[in-house]
Amino acid sequence: MSKGTVVLAYSGGLDTSCILVWLKEEGYDVITYLANIGQVEDFDAAKKKAESLGAKKVFIEDLRAEFVEEFIWPSVQASAIYEDRYLLGTSVARPCIARRQIQIARQEGAQYVSHGATGKGNDQIRFELTCYALYPEVQIIAPWRIPEFYNRFVGRKDLMEYAEKHGIPVPVTPKAPWSMDANLMHISYESGILENPKSHAPADLYLMTKNPEDAPNSPDVLEIEFKKGVPIKVTHVKEGKSKDTPLDIFSYLNEMGGRHGVGRIDIVENRFIGMKSRGIYETPGGTILYHAHLDIETFTMDREVRRIKQGLGVKFAEMLYNGFWYSPECEFVRHCIDKSQESVEGKVQLSVFKGQVYILGRESPKSLYNEELVSMDVQGDYDPCDASGFIKINAVRFVSFIKSMFKKNNNN
Amino acid sequence: MSKGTVVLAYSGGLDTSCILVWLKEEGYDVITYLANIGQVEDFDAAKKKAESLGAKKVFIEDLRAEFVEEFIWPSVQASAIYEDRYLLGTSVARPCIARRQIQIARQEGAQYVSHGATGKGNDQIRFELTCYALYPEVQIIAPWRIPEFYNRFVGRKDLMEYAEKHGIPVPVTPKAPWSMDANLMHISYESGILENPKSHAPADLYLMTKNPEDAPNSPDVLEIEFKKGVPIKVTHVKEGKSKDTPLDIFSYLNEMGGRHGVGRIDIVENRFIGMKSRGIYETPGGTILYHAHLDIETFTMDREVRRIKQGLGVKFAEMLYNGFWYSPECEFVRHCIDKSQESVEGKVQLSVFKGQVYILGRESPKSLYNEELVSMDVQGDYDPCDASGFIKINAVRFVSFIKSMFKKNNNN
């Protein structure tokens, strides 16, 4: 008799294929679920493979549009960046993937979900917190944290042997000496030879962006139009070509950024689990958007509102990284950030060239920039004498401080 | 009889030359003071000009070394960046310049200081807050805020006429259609044709960095060594050349960054005075250091310490921008940040290429990176089962939240 039904997040690779079979061995009915979030993948082949390995049901779900609109866009609004550098391409995909997995589990009456994430990483947390938030009674099977599993499959060799024994097709090309995770927003690379933080990444690592050295020798100039803090249109200024649906916009920015080698970083970051890890990321479209959004935001948002929003954005990035998308605090912060974006609207012109994004100019019907007020040539409403009072009053506090210091020193 | 002595921050240009003569007309003895903080300038010519215009005394002060060590270095430690983009090259020079001006005023028994900063900008505040903090009784003469002065000199034409009448040498080359401010750390450009935030900056604007399009077609690879959060050595990896004094290190990074077009930004920013302004900056060496420091810091600093330090850094940047270097709060924050940097030590390798800085690798005797702990191939001390408990406990709070929501909804 079956122990119950598991919805397994299935990638088609060696690991999750072995998990599929192992779960069956353990007595579960297995439904596989593979999300298309923009990674390069032979979804048909994965489907057939899962079926041939005994999946009771196979789901291949195209989540690309909702990934962009419901997950990437709020991150753009937030200027979400982890530890000042990482644009969170993996983190932001996880709640999107797990949400659909939970929907399937509920719809199929499955009490269990399973995934192939390791026990040392962030992804296990991101997946599982989403699962618990959306389906509090769900039971999670994380084989890489189950001693019977991880003691049996100590190295890749063990998986290969198991695969051969159970008729699991074994990859013919040798595995890259690192692991990667790809989606519409980015590809991340870590582990293997990258674990030495001193050694340089090999030049042929990157799949999404061209080596800047080999990128075109002249820039492409783009105009991105924003409304409520999200892009609604991107136009190639010279070619006149434009895109205006979220998925098209983002894909086009990936193409442009990729062509020019935009968005590569090599960092050491702090995992939620408490260890530092080295990661290499390429985020072409996301990097362009980060810069463009920052520009239009500063142009249209009040200084002090932005200061508060910036603090909320830092918190949002931490929550996102740590897997708390579906927490009460993240929903609250997303609401506040969304509110702050009401007037973040207008057009930014920028060029992409040899790995870099250059902002060239901006315009907006909601701009708070007042050309007359700031002009060095026109006085405008502004009375320069006011500045004297402003400065003197600002000095009151610490002139008082200094004087009391002197007084004290003289008394001693 | 003299009204007293003024120490005038003198640039040698048309404005401050007119101010010099005007102050004399108004009955003051004028001492001029010109700080060398790394700008390109004919200091000898400026000296002669001031003397010929009747300066009672002329000070030309080389502040470059102290500028780097006492002002730029703390900003590097803080990762000081204003509104996520501006590295504060002008802001950080102001307290350095004004400090020496005050020292001269005290030493020369002057009751007054004067400067040529406009009434709409940040610099007037930065200068004057420093003056009040270091010499609370000082009187400040800011001609561009005195109606008799600014109503008399409405445009450049008025200054030119005044100059001709008073024997002030008039510039022969036409003025650039923007204003600029240069020092060792950066050049800023604003005003004039740049006031339209939509119009692109002219290609020939930049003086410190090469156009990335014209930059070398292969990168330079540098290794920067840090101790206590500041660079103590930079080495050109291929050429083996190295620098190890603060001024030499920073100048060399400027040279390298400049050669590769690193550190150009075009932004709209929020002035302390409450208006938005458009500024264009090039900060070659500072940009390299910002990235390198960020990398070694994350490598050697505890995650949570860094999170607190990051918040302090944001505050520090605001204080610096607003002119509060010599405030009690800025001294306190600098102390805290300095404390946080005790173990920020090690070497970062990076390449500069076509406007971009790429981190390549890092190493440190004080690293908190634990290769064994993070490794996917070795278990180490780490028990993956612990992660299950960690995740479940993290979920307690919002599972509870979700359940109480359901309960409420069912009750309604």
Place this chain on the structure above:
Amino acid sequence: MSKGTVVLAYSGGLDTSCILVWLKEEGYDVITYLANIGQVEDFDAAKKKAESLGAKKVFIEDLRAEFVEEFIWPSVQASAIYEDRYLLGTSVARPCIARRQIQIARQEGAQYVSHGATGKGNDQIRFELTCYALYPEVQIIAPWRIPEFYNRFVGRKDLMEYAEKHGIPVPVTPKAPWSMDANLMHISYESGILENPKSHAPADLYLMTKNPEDAPNSPDVLEIEFKKGVPIKVTHVKEGKSKDTPLDIFSYLNEMGGRHGVGRIDIVENRFIGMKSRGIYETPGGTILYHAHLDIETFTMDREVRRIKQGLGVKFAEMLYNGFWYSPECEFVRHCIDKSQESVEGKVQLSVFKGQVYILGRESPKSLYNEELVSMDVQGDYDPCDASGFIKINAVRFVSFIKSMFKKNNNN
């Protein structure tokens, strides 16, 4: 010919009566405006006095209800407290008063507004920032900042003489040796003999609260019901009496708090203008609400949401104190805080006794408190083993830190 019309915030006292006459002398038509925000005042007498002094028009406006609903309630939601102690009773009244003043100015076609606030205080800023925000073109006449005025009226004696000369009724009772400001929320006392921060406040200072030593010897027990973070009902538990409109609720809490001497503080605070000042406040109803709201909020709000909201509340209090109620950032923060209060609902029982508020218990349909989960007697869903993993993973980061410290020390 008149210079124009001024709407003067008129209190009926000596100062603003002199200002009224002085403004007329200066050639203005004067409309007086007196807001009833709950202070004890003979409004009829003030009206007659203003008319007799030549006011063109006299407005007496009862703002009590809107003061409670639109200004005090948001402050309660925010747990607004300045520098950990001051409940902002004066601050919160200012935008309410100035808003109506501006409405009158617009409606009466007045280009000017005027007030009797001093040049060293916070109130001038609070009034004027509100005026500029709601009527950017308005001109403000602040006599205590106009040299012709303040040099003429150096002491109270000068005002008295001026009053006698101009037929302004002179107060017959001697002025208290301090100044006070009263409204529905609180009375503040400062200046005069209170300026010495060491000297104790006289026992007969307080007008709104009984001396705790003379307060009843047994407590009153109240139940306050909240919805969306604001009180909707207060019930005297023993007497069964209840109030359920904002103004009635707040007035009743004032009565109860006043009877028991609740809400007295004696503090030194930091003015926006940069100086420290000593203030004594009594805020009976506000203090009760502060404690009750805090209790129901913690009971019904998620921990992390509250942490973020707490930070926003601190910022809100600063804005309120500094006079930025009508700033973009304050509107943004009020929106966010309001959002956070959606589930802040339920009943708090408390007793007031001898100057203190004691929370006794609470209940809520939206509580996040889970009695089964927390119980020491029931296991519930909770698996204690999870805590081991939680603790160990939390320790990973700093065990790693400690070990790397040892390693370094051993290497040295």
Place this chain on the structure above:
Amino acid sequence: MSKGTVVLAYSGGLDTSCILVWLKEEGYDVITYLANIGQVEDFDAAKKKAESLGAKKVFIEDLRAEFVEEFIWPSVQASAIYEDRYLLGTSVARPCIARRQIQIARQEGAQYVSHGATGKGNDQIRFELTCYALYPEVQIIAPWRIPEFYNRFVGRKDLMEYAEKHGIPVPVTPKAPWSMDANLMHISYESGILENPKSHAPADLYLMTKNPEDAPNSPDVLEIEFKKGVPIKVTHVKEGKSKDTPLDIFSYLNEMGGRHGVGRIDIVENRFIGMKSRGIYETPGGTILYHAHLDIETFTMDREVRRIKQGLGVKFAEMLYNGFWYSPECEFVRHCIDKSQESVEGKVQLSVFKGQVYILGRESPKSLYNEELVSMDVQGDYDPCDASGFIKINAVRFVSFIKSMFKKNNNN
């Protein structure tokens, strides 16, 4: 053969006595350790009991002085308060107790430590994080998280039976229907009948403070002198009696606060583990110190320094509550806070009466209060005209904002 040596945090009560015997049953040598941190306890009896139950060695350690100086004092400096109400009396004792336990374990060559904290509480985390930080290799035995233990001892009845069977003296007085934790700083009460958040605490619950209703009818007036943010002397103003060592000062404040019923709170708080719990606390001396320190701090600390320090204090309180005293971030924050306290010096007079602390006045050689500057009667250095400029410049930003809103609305 012994499995090894355990140092058990032993209270002398039923629970830890059973744990002692159980650990022996399980094959461990047991050393008991009982810290005197000011709780009322018969230490001799506990010693004898432990010995009679087979403890290999018994440590009774008087930690009261170090508890005050090294743990309570930094908390006073920080104004540490959790969720705006709880003064952290239990939290701050835990690292103090566990530190000594670890010292004993190292000295005695024990590889294990054990405690009787439950699996749902905060204390387990506070103890264990301290242990891991100070002795990373230590193994922790937490019986209440071990299924064999907690399934065997489901209720108090099971413990009683086990006790009888193993010759453990059984308490003769019935257990209070709640649990409590006492130390020099406070007593906390929770669980049992207190788990219902609505029910009022029984009047006879409190052991450390008198019922305010029964407290003396006249106040005691105290003067507390601070240096570097910690009290160095307390004087009873009328009686002239004074104390000047940390332990004496704190004990005397407990006595005074206790006599007047100061420091009782009834709250629902958020545990680190993610659940809300109801706790009742009495913190007599700590409450007095909290208020006195706040007063002298605001008097002597710059406004903006205090604002930053306030944020650090909030973080410190969270760390302390969550058990992170010995984390890198907590050490960093303690350092920063300590730095901020350099000038926090002077005397505060206050009265304690019927549950309340009233600040009466303060004086300090390091005060930043400037009586002349703030005076309404003296102009001092201050020019009121400066305030006009200050206000107008502060309004620039949002006048600009308002105008752009109008413009937009008119355009629509």
